[in-house]
Amino acid sequence: MLFDLPDHDALYQALLHRDDRYDGQAYVCVATTGIFCRLTCPARKPKRENCQFFGSVGECIEAGFRACKRCHPLQPMADADPAVATLLAALDQRPEYRWSEGDITRMGFDLSTVRRSFKRQFGMTFLEMARQRRLREGFTVLSDGGKVIDAQLDAQFDSPSAFRAAFARLLGQAPGSLGRDSLLLADWITTPLGDMIAVSSRTELHLLEFVERKALKSELARLQKAVKGDLGIGSAPPSEQIRCELDAFFAGTSARFDTPLAYHGTPFTQQVWDALRQIPPGVTRSYSDIAREIGRPDATRAVARANGANQIALVVPCHRVIGADGSLTGYGGGLWRKQRLLDIERQYLTSANQLD
Structure with a gap:
């Protein structure tokens, strides 16, 4: 059973007092640094408004935060499993590398064992962790109007083909075919529970899904068919509205969603x-x-x-x-x-x- 986190104010006070009762059960993510820490971290305390609190390391990673190098929040997971420790260290040393199952095997680890260990500790596999860290950067560059080559370099993919393949697995299209004046635009939204893809027209939200959802590729394919392939990348008014409403939802200020929706169903x-x-x-x-x-x-x-x-x-x-x-x-x-x-x-x- 998951730990039921106290409210934001209680957790912020626990952070200020380095309360060890929450060690391993709550983590703070700091928006200004992109780092997540234990509540007992000795580093200087961030402002209240820059803090988000999550109940697991996996949630922090999926929200795009890196582990603090002072309090080492990944250390308990690494201590519990030597394979986890070795692979996390390897990822830190080569965050730009396109890790594969062959790399894991060559390091002497059993693939199924590693998969189970990472799923248990973080809610994602090692390969998912490595790929998501890189792909998010490339998506952001393209959404802001950047060139594919700049997105590839920002995502730290060694080759254009690797970047195109990763992008096509996510959206069903190579990045070069995604314009900014299409009928539907895909946008990347970061939430405390993981990254999401929003697809909007100029007036309605058509899709909102977590990036690792297995059905995402087929859902995007159906939308593309409906608009004869006219899917692009960028922000539209409905995706901006849902981003703000999701921020309010996770901040605990509002559970109301007024973004106009487009249903695709019987x-x-x-x-x-x-x-x-x-x-x-x-x-x-x-x-x-x-x-x-x-x-x-x-x-x-x-x-x-x-x-x-x-x-x-x-x-x-x-x-x-x-x-x-x-x-x-x-x-x-x-x-x-x-x-x-x-x-x-x-x-x-x-x-x-x-x-x-």
Whole structure:
């Protein structure tokens, strides 16, 4: 079970006092330095407004932060597993290198063992950690109007072909084919629970997914087909709006999403998504609950399929649907993320009850 983090103020006070009760259960990420630390770190304390707090090292890494070299927050994981220690050290020495399974094997490690170890400790594999660190930089350069070669160099890919291949795996197209005047524009959004891809037209948000979601490539392919391949890269008003709304959501100030949405689904599927949006933050429903609410009590399985087909994460809150027995059910962004989202949203339920 994941540790239920206290609020921001309590964690900031723990940071100021170097409270060791949170060691290993909470970490601080500093926006101005791009570094994450233990709360017991001896470094000078950052300003409150520059701090974000997460419950795991994996969340810090996925949000784009590097480990502090004074308090070494990765050290307990490295001490627990020699393979993790060796590979983390290798990644720090060669962050620009395009790591492969062959490299891991040549270092004398079993691939399946390494995969399990990194998944357990960080919620991602070693290769995912290395690739995401590099690819984010390239995406940002392209989104800002930079050239492909500049994006490749910023992402520290040794060859143009490697960069094109990595980009094509993410968006389904090589970076050179992505313009800035397309009907749909893909944007990169960093959140405390990991990086997301937002795809927007000038007026509506069409997709919002975590970058490692397995269905992302097929979802993007369907969108590209709908606009005859006219997918580009850059920021549009809906992606800017959802970025601000996500910032407010994770900061604990608002769980309201007003960004205009474009649904891509059957009338029944869209009806389910509308029903999901009626579930208040901090509240959960089962598939059968949703089926009854839309007047189709015999359509529980169809509701589950519609739930899984959602491609606008968080805004259409499919994470609020759980099993009839109260257990967490499948979530494309990962069950650990689903649990964290539900934990985050409890504060909104508490706030609503206090207002009542």
